Amino acid sequence: MQRSILSRRISVLFASPAFIFIALFLIYPFVSIIFISMTNRTLVGATAQNPDFVGLDNYIRLFEPSRWMNRGEMGFSLYITVQFVIGSALIGQAGLGLLIATLFQRRKGFIRELVFSLAVAVWIAPDVVVAFAWFAFLDPFDGTLNAILGALGLGQPDWLLKYPLLSIIFFNTWRGTAFSMLLFSSALSSIPPSYMETADVVGASTLQKLRDILLPLLRPYIATDLILITLWTFNTFTPFLLTGGGPAYRTELLSIYTYRTGLQFFEIGKGSAIAVIVMLINLVLASVYLISLRSRPLEQPSD
Amino acid sequence: MTLILENVHKAFGAVKAVNGFNLSVADGEFIALLGPSGCGKTTTLRIIAGLETLDEGRVVIAGKDVTELPPRDRDIAMVFQDYALYPHMSITDNIGYPLKVRGVSKADRDSRVAAVAGNLQIGNLLERRPSQLSGGQQQRVAVARAVVHHAQVFLFDEPLSNLDAKLRLEARAFLKHLQREVGITSIYVTHDQAEAMALADRIVVMQSGEIMQVGSPLEIYRRPANTFVASFIGNPPMNLLQCTVDTGQSIIQFAEELAIIRLPENSHNTIMNVKPHEQVTLGIRPEYISIRAEPSATTIPGKLYVIQNLGGEILVIARFGEQLLSIRMFQEETPELPEQVWLDLDFDHVFFYGANGQLLQ
Numbered sequence: 001m002q003r004s005i006l007s008r009r010i011s012v013l014f015a016s017p018a019f020i021f022i023a024l025f026l027i028y029p030f031v032s033i034i035f036i037s038m039t040n041r042t043l044v045g046a047t048a049q050n051p052d053f054v055g056l057d058n059y060i061r062l063f064e065p066s067r068w069m070n071r072g073e074m075g076f077s078l079y080i081t082v083q084f085v086i087g088s089a090l091i092g093q094a095g096l097g098l099l100i101a102t103l104f105q106r107r108k109g110f111i112r113e114l115v116f117s118l119a120v121a122v123w124i125a126p127d128v129v130v131a132f133a134w135f136a137f138l139d140p141f142d143g144t145l146n147a148i149l150g151a152l153g154l155g156q157p158d159w160l161l162k163y164p165l166l167s168i169i170f171f172n173t174w175r176g177t178a179f180s181m182l183l184f185s186s187a188l189s190s191i192p193p194s195y196m197e198t199a200d201v202v203g204a205s206t207l208q209k210l211r212d213i214l215l216p217l218l219r220p221y222i223a224t225d226l227i228l229i230t231l232w233t234f235n236t237f238t239p240f241l242l243t244g245g246g247p248a249y250r251t252e253l254l255s256i257y258t259y260r261t262g263l264q265f266f267e268i269g270k271g272s273a274i275a276v277i278v279m280l281i282n283l284v285l286a287s288v289y290l291i292s293l294r295s296r297p298l299e300q301p302s303d
Numbered sequence: 304m305t306l307i308l309e310n311v312h313k314a315f316g317a318v319k320a321v322n323g324f325n326l327s328v329a330d331g332e333f334i335a336l337l338g339p340s341g342c343g344k345t346t347t348l349r350i351i352a353g354l355e356t357l358d359e360g361r362v363v364i365a366g367k368d369v370t371e372l373p374p375r376d377r378d379i380a381m382v383f384q385d386y387a388l389y390p391h392m393s394i395t396d397n398i399g400y401p402l403k404v405r406g407v408s409k410a411d412r413d414s415r416v417a418a419v420a421g422n423l424q425i426g427n428l429l430e431r432r433p434s435q436l437s438g439g440q441q442q443r444v445a446v447a448r449a450v451v452h453h454a455q456v457f458l459f460d461e462p463l464s465n466l467d468a469k470l471r472l473e474a475r476a477f478l479k480h481l482q483r484e485v486g487i488t489s490i491y492v493t494h495d496q497a498e499a500m501a502l503a504d505r506i507v508v509m510q511s512g513e514i515m516q517v518g519s520p521l522e523i524y525r526r527p528a529n530t531f532v533a534s535f536i537g538n539p540p541m542n543l544l545q546c547t548v549d550t551g552q553s554i555i556q557f558a559e560e561l562a563i564i565r566l567p568e569n570s571h572n573t574i575m576n577v578k579p580h581e582q583v584t585l586g587i588r589p590e591y592i593s594i595r596a597e598p599s600a601t602t603i604p605g606k607l608y609v610i611q612n613l614g615g616e617i618l619v620i621a622r623f624g625e626q627l628l629s630i631r632m633f634q635e636e637t638p639e640l641p642e643q644v645w646l647d648l649d650f651d652h653v654f655f656y657g658a659n660g661q662l663l664q
C-alpha cells in the first residue's frame with residue numbers, strides 16, 4: 001500500500017465541504033426525484049399542492065407497449081437519442097477528433113494552429129451564440145450553406161425541416177470535436193516517435209501500424225473519450241435551441257422529452273420518472289467507463 | 304549488401320549534424336561509428352534508415368539509389384538508442400514483429416524468436432512485458448528484434464551500452480558471430496572503443512558531423528590521421544606534446560619545458576616532413592615511452608605523479624612541465640620509481656602533426 005500524502009483526519013476535514021455539497025445538491029434531489037416520480041404531482045392545479053402517491057403508474061405509462069414507439073413518446077425519443085449519440089459522438093466527434101489529431105501529429109505550423117484554435121473556440125463558445133450561428137448557416141434562403149450549394153448549382157433544401165436529425169448531428173459534431181481532438185492529440189504525443197519509426201523500419205504498412213501499434217496504445221484514451229462524450233451527448237440540451245425538438249418530434253432527444261413532459265406539459269411526476277430512467281442509463285454508462293478504466297488489459301490479440 | 308553514402312549533409316537549424324559524409328561499405332562488412340556524444344552518429348544511422356531526409360547527397364544500398372525511398376522499402380533492421388520496445392506486446396511478440404509484418408506463420412515466428420532469444424540469454428523472459436525487464440534485458444530484446452529477420456543492412460545504435468562487462472562480451476561475441484555467419488552489412492554505433500576495435504572491420508571516427516578517419520582498427524590505432532583521433536583512440540590515448548623541430552640538426556625543442564632531444568642517427572626519417580621551426584605536435588603512445596634512471600639524448604625529464612596497477616599492466620602518469628604524460632609498462636609488479644624520472648621516447652613510433660592537426664607524412 002502506498003501511503004497517502006494527508007493523514008486520514010485531515011483528508012476528511014478537507015473533503016467535508018465537498019461531501020456536504022454533494023449531499024445537498026446531488027443526493028437530496030436524486031432521492032426526492034425518485035419520490036416525486038411516484039406521485040401525480042403537476043406544476044399547477046390541485047395536484048401541485050397535494051400530489052397523490054400513484055406507485056409505478058408513471059413508469060407503466062412511459063413503457064405502455066402500444067404507444068412506446070409513437071412520436072413524442074419515450075421509445076421514439078430514446079431511438080432518436082441513440083442515433084444522435086452514435087452519429088455525433090461516436091462517429092462524429094471521436095472519429096473526426098482522432099482523424100484530425102493523427103493528421104497533425106508531430107506537425108507544427110499555421111494550419112495546425114488554425115484548425116486547433118477554431119475547434120477550441122467553437123467548443124467553448126456559449127450555446128446561444130452557437131445556435132444563432134447555425135441558424136444563419138442553415139437558413140433556407142439567406143443561409144451560408146445554401147448560398148454555397150446554390151453557387152455550385154446544387155439543391156437548397158430547408159435543412160432543419162427536411163433533415164432535422166442530420167442537422168443536429170452535424171451541429172453537435174462540429175460543436176464538440178475539440179475535446180476528442182485535444183485528448184487524442186496529447187495521447188499521440190505521449191507515444192515516443194521511435195515506436196512508429198521502428199514500425200517503419202521493420203516494414204509495417206500504414207494499416208499494420210494502425211492496428212498493431214497505434215490503436216492498442218491509444219485504447220485507454222479511446223475508452224475514456226468515448227464514454228465521456230457519450231455521457232455528455234446523451235444529456236445535451238443545446239439542439240433544442242436549433243429545432244425545439246421538432247419538427248414533429250423528429251429531433252426530440254431524451255433531454256428535450258424530459259423537459260417537454262415536465263416543464264411544458266407541467267407533468268412533474270411523469271417528467272421525474274423519465275429523469276430517473278435517464279439517470280439509470282447514465283449510471284450504467286458511467287459504470288462501464290469506470291470498469292474499463294480499472295481493468296486495463298494490455299493483452300495484444302494474437303493470431 | 305553494399306552501402307554507399309555520398310556527400311551526405313544534414314543540418315538541424317544551425318547545427319550541422321552530418322556534414323559531407325562519404326563512405327563506401329563493402330558487402331558483409333562490419334563498420335563501427337565512433338565519436339564523442341553529439342557528433343552525428345545517430346543521425347547518420349537514421350539517414351541510412353530513411354528516417355531523416357537529406358539536405359544534400361545520396362544513399363545507395365545494393366547499387367540502388369534509395370535516397371527518396373521510405374524506410375519500409377529499404378529492408379534494413381535497426382536497434383534504436385532508446386530500444387523502442389512496444390509496451391503492449393509480450394517479449395515474444397516484440398521480437399517476432401518484423402516477421403509478423405512479413406506474414407511469417409505463428410509457429411515459424413515462435414521458433415525463430417526462441418532461437419535468437421536463447422543466444423542473447425533472454426529465453427526465459429519471453430512471456431513478460433518490456434516494463435518487467437531491466438534496461439540491459441530490454442536492450443537485448445531490441446537487438447533480438449533487429450536480428451531475427453535477416454535484413455540487407457543492420458543498424459545498431461549503441462546496442463550493448465547498458466550491459467555489464469561479462470554480458471557485454473557475450474552479446475558482442477554473438478553479434479560478431481551472427482554477422483560473420485549470415486554476412487550482413489552492419490553499421491554499429493558505439494562510445495566504447497574496445498567494442499569498436501573488437502567488432503569492426505573498419506572504424507569510422509567522427510567529430511562534429513565530419514569523418515576524422517576511416518580505417519581498420521589497427522590502422523586507426525597505429526597511425527591516427529590527426530590529433531583528434533590520436534587523442535580519442537586508445538586508453539589512455541596518445542600523448543601529445545607541442546614542439547618545434549630543428550630539422551638541420553635533428554633537434555626537437557619542446558614548448559612545455561626547456562627540454563631538448565637530439566634524434567638518434569637512424570630515425571631521421573620521422574622528421575623528414577616537418578618544416579624547419581614549424582610549430583608541430585609530437586604524438587607518442589604510452590607504451591612507447593620507457594622510464595630511465597639517467598638522462599640520455601632521447602629523454603625528457605618527468606616528475607612522478609601517480610602509478611596505477613591495472614592488473615597485468617602498469618600505468619605511470621608523470622608530469623612534464625604543466626602536462627601529464629601516460630606511460631604504459633607491461634609487467635605485473637608495481638615498480639619502485641624515484642621522484643625524478645627520465646622519459647625515453649621511442650622514435651620509431653613517434654608521429655608529428657602540423658598546425659592544422661593533420662599527420663605530417
Ligand SMILES: Nc1ncnc2c1ncn2[C@@H]1O[C@H](COP(=O)(O)OP(=O)(O)OP(=O)(O)O)[C@@H](O)[C@H]1O
Nearest residue numbers: 315318319320339340341342343344345346347384
Ligand atoms: N531532431 C533534432 N533536432 C535538432 N537537433 C538535433 C536533432 N537530432 C539531433 N540533433 C543534433 O544533431 C547533433 C548530432 O546528434 P546525434 O543524435 O546524431 O548525435 P550522436 O552522435 O548520436 O550522440 P550520442 O552519442 O550522444 O547519441 C547534435 O548536436 C544534436 O543536438
Ligand SMILES: [Mg+2]
Nearest residue numbers: 344345346384
Ligand atoms: Mg546517438
